[in-house]
Structures are given as structure tokens and as C-alpha cells.
Amino acid sequence: MTAAPSPSARNPFLAGLVCGGVGAAAAYGALRGGGAALWCVRRRRRLRRLVAPDREIATPAGHGDxxxxxxxATYLHRVGVRDVPAPAVVELRHEGELNLAEMGPEARWRPFTSRQWVATVRPGFLWDAAVSAAPFVPVRVCDAYLGGSGLLEARLFGVVPVASADGPLLAEAELMRYLAEAPWSPWGLRPSSRLRWSPDGERAAWATLRDGMMEVRLQFRFGEDGLVESVRANARTRLVGGVPVPTPWIGRFDRYRRRGGVLVPTLGETAWLEPGGKRPYWRGRLTRLAFCRDARRAVRTRTFGTQAVYETLPQQHNGDRHDPCNR
Incomplete structure (x- = not known):
């Protein structure tokens, strides 16, 4: 008996549609998987730069409270880092939302997850985020301050470039970000040959951070509990249509929790202070905090950036356990 032809055999258009769908799915999988692998290679190279030897070693300021x-002084004692040795690198993980709208009244919030590495010897950080720009369309974003240079890069699927920036104005903005986010790595707020404090009333102070020939200054405001409540910049460079625009900026921190003996915020928000009002663009929740004590050894053994070299602190979950770079 002759078998009846399948619906796709009777309908060449349907057969072509099925084959096209299978091919598209395969191409999507290859693009996503291959893009993730290439992104991991770039990230590991940047992590090596983050912990490269520094010609200038910051020394303690040499004075008491x-x-x-x-x-x-109250803040440093309260969070528990005044006399505690700093780890080489702090790893942070966040999840939250990014506002992708540069201008106009409408906000375009998109979910993100991120891993961030913060150096404590020399100012430096690497922020690696995955943003859901659309369903099944991930954009990988790298925002960094490495060796005195700023870097901003976004790639569709980790492959196709969609945005990039560098140069001295970006470097200054990224050094500001490093200083502003120090409440998540509070060792960076201890006075040293690089960082100095000046008073500004009873509940505020100005921090001035120098790295090489570059210097940035931010105002820190402290709440009644003695913890950092907000950080402000009179002007921080942002990109609007690819053009750098100096704009007042503010970051807020909330819901402090003790992690491994260190008091850190678990909620944060950043915003541009425009003439028409505040424009929030980042809202995040801390999901993981871990320390790397010997980052250079981890680089030599090619384990830096993986779970193996970190001391995960209590009361934290594993965050993005399926990150291919952990394998």
C-alpha cells in the first residue's frame, strides 16, 4: 500500500515555510551561542586589564578620624571597613530595569541582569550587563573604567555593534561612576593618597578622587542612620544622540544589609537632573556580593571571572548561574 503524502509534501509552500522556520531557529541559536562565546572572550581580556599591576600604589592617608x-568617620565605622583589609576585587550582581529613552517625556524601561567587578587597589570596574531590548533579543553592554580609560560598548547578541564610546570625557564620567558606586565596595571610600574628603555641613561631605592626571569630585549625603543616602555630581557627561552632554546627576541608595561583616545597600537608583525634572535611568537590586582575595593569581590560572575564585558571602543566592563564562 502506498503511504499518503504528508501535508507538507502536498503543499510546497508549507514545506518551504517549515524548512525556513527550522533554518531561522538554527541561525538564531548559532548567533546567540556564538555571540555569548565571543563576548566571554572580550570580557576575560578586560578582566585581566582590571587587575593589571599599577605603577602607583595608593597609600593610607596616615591620619585618624x-x-x-x-x-x-561615622560611616566608615558603621559599615565596618575602617581597619579591615580590602579584597583585591569585589564582585557584584544586580537585576533591575534600564530606561533606554535618552530624551522626551516617555520612559522605555527594559529588564537587565548584570555582573560587575570593582578593583580596590587602583580605581577600576567592569560592568557586564544583558539587557532585554525586545523579546528574545538580548543586548550585551560593557561599561568600564580600566587603566585610566573609559569604555562603553553595546552589541546585539554580543556580536553586532549598536553603540560604542571612549575618550577623555567618557573616562572622567566612568571614574565618577566608580566613586559614586563605592557604597557597594566601601573600602574605596577610605582616605588615601588618591582620595581626600572635605566637609560640607553636618550630614554631607565632598570626596575628591584622583587617578593619574584625572580628578573627579562628588558630594555624599548621609542619612540619620549614618549611611550614604545619596551621591551627587554637579555635571557628569552622558551621551544624547551620540553627543556628550554634561548634566547634573544623582544616585540614591537604600535598604542596607550586612553581607560578610560589611554593610552595603541592596537597592539603588540613578538619575539625570534635567531642567524639566529628574530622569531616572537605572534601578537595581543587589543579588550577590563576593570577594576575590588574589585576583592576579586567578588571572594566571585562567579562573578569574569564574565562580571558583570568589568567597560568596552569606544570605546570597548564586545570581546568574547559567552564565556561560562560568564554565
């Missing part, structure tokens, strides 16, 4: 503005 009497030389610090009172709210700063």
Missing part, C-alpha cells in the same frame, strides 16, 4: 569630616 579627627581629620575626617564627622559623617564620613
Amino acid at each position: 579627627g581629620a575626617l569630616p564627622p559623617p564620613v
Whole structure:
């Protein structure tokens, strides 16, 4: 008996549609998988730059709390880092939303997850995020300050470039970001040959951070509990249509929790202060905090950036356990 022809055999158009769908799915899988692998290679190279030897070693300021503005001295004691040795690198993981709208009244919030590495010897960080720009369309974003240079890069599927920036204005903005986010790595707020504090009333102080020939200055405001409540910049460069625009900026921190003996915020929001009002563009929740004590050894053994080299602190979950770079 002759078998009846299948519906696709009777309908060449349907057969072509099925084959096309299978091919598209295969191409999508290859693009996504291949893009993730290429992105991991770039990330590991940048992580090596993050912990490269520094020609200038920051030294403690060499004075007691009497030389610090009172709210700063209170803060450092309260969070528990005043006399505690700093790890080489702090790893942070966040999840939250990014506002992709550069201008106009409408906001375009998109979910993201991120891993971030913060160096404590020399100012430096690497922020690696996955943003859901559309369903099944991930955009990988790298925002970094490495060796005195700023870097911003976004790639569709980790492959196709959609945005990039560098140069001295970006470097200054990224050094500001490093200083502003120090409440998540509070060792960076201890006075040193690079960082100095100046008073500004009873509940505020200015931090000035120098790296090489570059210097940035931010105002830190402290709440009644002695913890950092907000950080402000009179002007921080942002890109609007690819053009750098100096704009007042603010970051807010909330819901502090003790992680491994260190008090850090678990919620944060950043916003541009435009003439028409505040424009929030980042809202995040801390999902993981871990320390790497010997980053250079981890680089030599090619384990840096993987789970193996970190001391995961209590009361944290594993965050993005399926990150291919962990394998």
C-alpha cells in the first residue's frame, strides 16, 4: 500500500515555510551561542586589564578620624571597613530595569541582569550587563573604567555593534561612576593618597578622587542612620544622540544589609537632573556580593571571572548561574 503524502509534501509552500522556520531557529541559536562565546572572550581580556599591576600604589592617608569630616568617620565605622583589609576585587550582581529613552517625556524601561567587578587597589570596574531590548533579543553592554580609560560598548547578541564610546570625557564620567558606586565596595571610600574628603555641613561631605592626571569630585549625603543616602555630581557627561552632554546627576541608595561583616545597600537608583525634572535611568537590586582575595593569581590560572575564585558571602543566592563564562 502506498503511504499518503504528508501535508507538507502536498503543499510546497508549507514545506518551504517549515524548512525556513527550522533554518531561522538554527541561525538564531548559532548567533546567540556564538555571540555569548565571543563576548566571554572580550570580557576575560578586560578582566585581566582590571587587575593589571599599577605603577602607583595608593597609600593610607596616615591620619585618624579627627581629620575626617564627622559623617564620613561615622560611616566608615558603621559599615565596618575602617581597619579591615580590602579584597583585591569585589564582585557584584544586580537585576533591575534600564530606561533606554535618552530624551522626551516617555520612559522605555527594559529588564537587565548584570555582573560587575570593582578593583580596590587602583580605581577600576567592569560592568557586564544583558539587557532585554525586545523579546528574545538580548543586548550585551560593557561599561568600564580600566587603566585610566573609559569604555562603553553595546552589541546585539554580543556580536553586532549598536553603540560604542571612549575618550577623555567618557573616562572622567566612568571614574565618577566608580566613586559614586563605592557604597557597594566601601573600602574605596577610605582616605588615601588618591582620595581626600572635605566637609560640607553636618550630614554631607565632598570626596575628591584622583587617578593619574584625572580628578573627579562628588558630594555624599548621609542619612540619620549614618549611611550614604545619596551621591551627587554637579555635571557628569552622558551621551544624547551620540553627543556628550554634561548634566547634573544623582544616585540614591537604600535598604542596607550586612553581607560578610560589611554593610552595603541592596537597592539603588540613578538619575539625570534635567531642567524639566529628574530622569531616572537605572534601578537595581543587589543579588550577590563576593570577594576575590588574589585576583592576579586567578588571572594566571585562567579562573578569574569564574565562580571558583570568589568567597560568596552569606544570605546570597548564586545570581546568574547559567552564565556561560562560568564554565
